[in-house]
Amino acid sequence: MASQLSSIETLANQEYKWGFITDIEADTVPAGLNEDIIRLISARKNEPEFMLEWRLKAYRHWLTMEEPTWANIHYPPINYQEIIYYSAPKTNKDRPKSLDEVDPELLQTYEKLGIPLHEREALAGVAVDAVFDSVSVATTFKGKLSELGIIFCSFSEAVRDHPQLVKKYLGSVVPPSDNFFAALNAAVFTDGSFCYIPKGVRCPMELSTYFRINAKDTGQFERTLIVAEDGAHVSYLEGCTAPVRDENQLHAAVVELVALNNATIKYSTVQNWYPGDKEGKGGIYNFVTKRGKCLGANSKISWTQVETGSAITWKYPSCLLMGDNSVGEFYSVALTNNYQQADTGTKMIHMGRNTRSTIVSKGISAGRGQNTYRGAVKILKGAEGARNYSQCDSMLLGDKCGAHTFPYLEVKNTSSSVEHEASTSKIGEDQIFYCRQRGISTEDAVGMIVNGFCKEVFRELPMEFAVEAQKLLGVSLEGSVG
């Protein structure tokens, strides 16, 4: 009689499809972290002096900090001296000048991942910057974008070619001292994407970065910085995968967004790092700091994330609503299965007048997964007429998983309004049987119900990402409902 339960459980026992390893000679630095390693990384990247100083300052501050323990996640202590902080595919001495110089194996990896690296093969309108371990491999559509004055390149290139912009904005949203992982990132970050949209320009295509961790024992510490000048508009996508490894790997990224007057930045993530196996062995620790600053009046920053991977996810894409009438949005789907843990949410800090924020969080827990929503809405004194709406829904598949919600509200202005709604539901055997009686298989039924649950978030994603996200949910729902 338990056969129905087990049929739902077997449904999803599909393996992680992105777990292949690419056999490429890599240029790595010795494991461990000290000032010499940081100097070495900076030297490998031919960085100007100010960057090295910035890194060393961050490192010295990091040494005084303690790893945070407040999140609802559990893992054995991380030995930061065992991690390799820099690994680059050893192709040429320098970064390849064109795709022809890129290692064919690397290109094959991207093909397997379905990333349109070759411009002619690219999905119409998507410009991709692909980050493999520590370096950016190729950036597509660069020429077309530069005609409009848009800069879209790897972070290393930005440091080299646009040092003034980097200097001005680096750390302006997430200062190195912000938190333990942000400080670590600031000290050792190796690459990432940089994007600058000049005044009044509407970026004509989606910009996209694909991150992949390949080398063993490495951490990935990338940094993304997006600046939208007055009236600029950009939509940015990031996707992530990693090979199957028994050891946990650390990914501590920082993303900073700056939106000036009337600018809009839309940032979408589909995160599918390796989640570990069914027993919870291996997987990525995804400890990420993402924050956007709505600096200008009428600016808007919108975060959309679909988090299906990683052994542990710890991230809170946030908005600092400084400009009057600025808007912050956070749409999130987080799925935890087997032994995955997620502690994710957002912070909306209202400072300007008539600032508005919307939070829609959908947490799905299956297997022994633990899913925590943690969100803070702060309305400061000057934020006349500020409004927030938050909705946090949890869905449970099975009875061994958990869903937790920690909303924090701090309101210091009486003219503001804050709304919070929350719900918890469970996919029941009754629902599954009802669908099956109408001819719909268990797999399709679970997919249909979960996708229905997430649709408010999916509709915020650009088309091709929405399709990928739906597929990912199906694949990630391993062993669910009880």
Added chain:
Amino acid sequence: MNKTSMSKTAILEIKDLHATAGGKEILRGINLTVYPGEVHAIMGPNGSGKSTLAQVIAGRDLYGVTSGEVLYEGDDLLTLAPEERAQRGIFLAFQYPVEIPGVSNLYFLKAALNAIRKRKGEPEVDAMDFLSLVRRKMALMEMEESLLNRAVNAGFSGGEKKRNEIFQMAVLEPRLAVLDETDSGLDIDALKIVSNGVNTLRGPDRAIVVVTHYQRLLNHIVPDYVHVLAQGRIVKSGGKSLALELEESGYAGIEELAEAVR
């Protein structure tokens, strides 16, 4: 059995069916044969096993079949998964239709119809054809079109849920429909609409099994045969007049009869 149906293969043939739930035997030797074109009513007091029988036919695995046989169109039904049974034309109108938040009625019904069509080797239904089919059936059931975009049964009243079941049935056009207490919770107007929906589905190639506690539904859906279930067995079968007799005498005598045949 009438003469025309004797020459056809039975749609449903149940032979000495025994089934348990939670270790307790609920069905204790059911025999029932249903031919195309027939409407059978199964009546009986609460706890007699009516709903269990309906659920076993649909393939609910809360119930374990311990012995006996169920053939559908001549094939062993009990080895088929619930979705396979549905795809082959078995429809259960649930006594308690289930709510599925976030999934629209329209989407749900289209997925169901396409699953059935796929089994038949037919292509997915054309979006425009589907919409016009659905509109026609909604009109039949006197339902508001706005229901299509609402989540399956979510926030529906009891009567709306039951009506929605028959609406789904009208769209999916099953070969064997099993109605489990579809009349419960319906006012007289809704009862008429639901019955009308069921009656339009009557046809020479289709069979309907109506499970009900009360005979009032049978005033509207007139059965060819009435069976009385008590303590897990069919203790009496007859024509539509049997339902009227029961209405007058109640189930008390039936319980005695069940004791007697033990």
